[in-house]
Amino acid sequence: METRRYINVRTWSENWFETLSASEKLVWIYLNTNSSTNMLGVYSMTVRRIAYECHISEPAARRNIKKLEDIKKLIYSDGYIILIDWMAQQAMNPSMRISAQKEYDKLPKEICAQLSEQTHQSIKSIRQDAKQAVSSLPVPDCHIPQEKEEEDENPEKEHEKKALEQEREGMEQNPQMTGQEAKMTEQEPPTSGQQQEPDLPLPLQETLQKAILNKSWLKTLCHNHRLKETEIKEWLEHFCRKLQNEGTERKSIRDFRQHFASWLDIQLNHSNYTKNYRHDNHTSHSAHTESANVNGKLPSDIDSLLQSQASQRIEQLRIEGILPKVSEP
Known part of the structure; x- marks a missing residue:
């Protein structure tokens, strides 16, 4: 499936964009549309690659990034591009929002601390929506008698279920849990293959x-x-x-x-x-x-051929009497 990125057409008429040079505009559009971008707007990128794919020098690429940082459009820190308010400018469906949450959970702590408050609030809202969607799922009636029978037959399972319910209630009472804690409770621990992401330096x-x-x-x-x-x-x-x-x-x-x-x-x-x-x-x-x-x-070759033909022609003319014979001295 093709990967697409959204840029509002109003960008071309905004004052901050009109003041940029052609090279600065090119770098800004590249940082919003290159193959490393994701739903969170935070990804790893080197200055060398920016210069290479935009066909500009590395010093020029650094100047353009500094200019965009000065006008509060991005942050470049420890090899990471942070596009400020990226999520607010995107039209995101539920699957895109979940993808943004996954990218958020993979970020180093020092990079995560530099994100805007609006980005943190958006991720928090995504987590709460996911919890509500899970809790609102209907439970089929046909399973209720069977579960009751199992609870009566196996008191250990009943004890485990009560422990899970208490743990879930604790999460609802404390919605401000950290991203790492939520990841540990909601997701299974990642395997060694999942830890080695293709975008990790x-x-x-x-x-x-x-x-x-x-x-x-x-x-x-x-x-x-x-x-x-x-x-x-x-x-x-x-x-x-x-x-x-x-x-x-x-x-x-x-x-x-x-x-x-x-x-x-x-x-x-x-x-x-x-x-x-x-x-x-x-x-x-x-x-x-x-x-x-x-x-x-x-x-x-031509010289020898011409000499032979000339000698034969002269001898023929002498025999016919047209040319007089040359008397020997």
């Missing part, structure tokens, strides 16, 4: 290993570029060394894949251009050399 070598382990992604690259898997892995190691030389120590798996795919396209296109250029020059040079050799032999 990891050490570069660990990101490289996880990218190589993704066989479907490697197969797609091999098919699209007509390369072997060993060749793709060599390009990955070369790309990783390039990032290390640039000073990049951590990168998310999603960012690593997208950056590598763009970089590989550029490298392969440049490589094909160089091969074609050299091949064309070699072919042109060979043709030129062959033509020069033919042209070098042509005058001597």
Whole structure:
């Protein structure tokens, strides 16, 4: 399914947007519509990637981000983009609101503390709506007698049910519980696979290993570029060394894949251009050399042919009596 982002058309006529330069407007639209955005409006993003995908220099990207921070449109902290009042500007259905809550629960505490009060209130409202939806679900009548029979037969289950009801009542009496506590009570503890999200920055070598382990992604690259898997892995190691030389120590798996795919396209296109250029020059040079050799032999052949034909014609004219014979001295 396609991912879409909403931007109000009134943005173009607002005073703060009119005062921005073309480069600042481009960065603002990019930060609202790039592939890393989510329903919360808070995501990990490097300045290098912003500069790369907007085709501007890194210093220019930093200046544009600083300008947007000065006019209170975003916050850039510890590699995270925080779009202020993002949720208030989006038309969100229930599934989108649940997605925003999940992104909120995954944020580091220091980033979560920098969110606006309106964002915190929106997440709190989402949690309360989810609790009300669960509590309002009807219980079928056909299960009630069976439950009563089970309670009579098994007093341990009845004790567990009472404990759960008391715990639920405690949550309703204290709605201001922290996001972490609500997550522990409402959700099952995450497995090790769920903790490693594709947007979480990891050490570069660990990101490289996880990218190589993704066989479907490697197969797609091999098919699209007509390369072997060993060749793709060599390009990955070369790309990783390039990032290390640039000073990049951590990168998310999603960012690593997208950056590598763009970089590989550029490298392969440049490589094909160089091969074609050299091949064309070699072919042109060979043709030129062959033509020069033919042209070098042509005058001597023509000269001998003309001399032979001229001698035969002169001898014929002498036999016919048209030309006098030359007497020998």
